Amino acid sequence: MATKRRNLFLYLTLVCFFCLIAIFIVDGYMGIYDTIHITAGEREQEIEPDVWLRQDRFWSAGVNWGEKAFFRYELANRQFSSYTADIEVSVWRMQEKLLDVLSQPIVVAPFDEGQLEWVIDTTELLPEDIPPEQSYEYTVLIKRGEIERNIIVYINPTPYLPKPAPVPPR
């Protein structure tokens, strides 16, 4: 009787252990995960999928005035069926759409990865009448079906260089 009871606890331990592993696999591993890489200047930033799972709604990235930001959007399909989605990328400021960057479907095979790349040129976005000493912000909105990722692109101002004073005429 005592042995039976003892074995029952052993079986319970094993059941809990295997259920834990099953949860890690089904809930933690399986699914669709997107990773965003942003290269601006000489720095590459990686926005991992857990950033969005922590319910951070925004991510901020800095780009120097007049330079380009290179985006790479990686989509990992950890499911038994292939995944299809429409990816739309646009640039916004003050709730107003300024630029449609990309709009295309993506198909990712089961347990495979797909990726899209695009470039955002700050010279195309910045108004002509603002001085380079002024910073600026835009929101890059990545839509995958119903899911939205917001990346705030902060345009670093160029340092103010004082103009040389004119030489007074002799």
Next chain:
Amino acid sequence: MKLEYVLFGFGILFCVAGVGYLAAEYVKYLSEVGKLVSLLLTVGMFASLGKYLEGLGW
């Protein structure tokens, strides 16, 4: 008998290491419900293991 204990010890160590590895790798991707169920299962697992070892006379 002593060899059995050593083997049990290794088994437990591997189980804990395995769960620890999976936790470190995938716990950040778990949903809130998944985290809660995992916590309850972990408590249940160690409680059952404790009772089993107690039954063995440890």
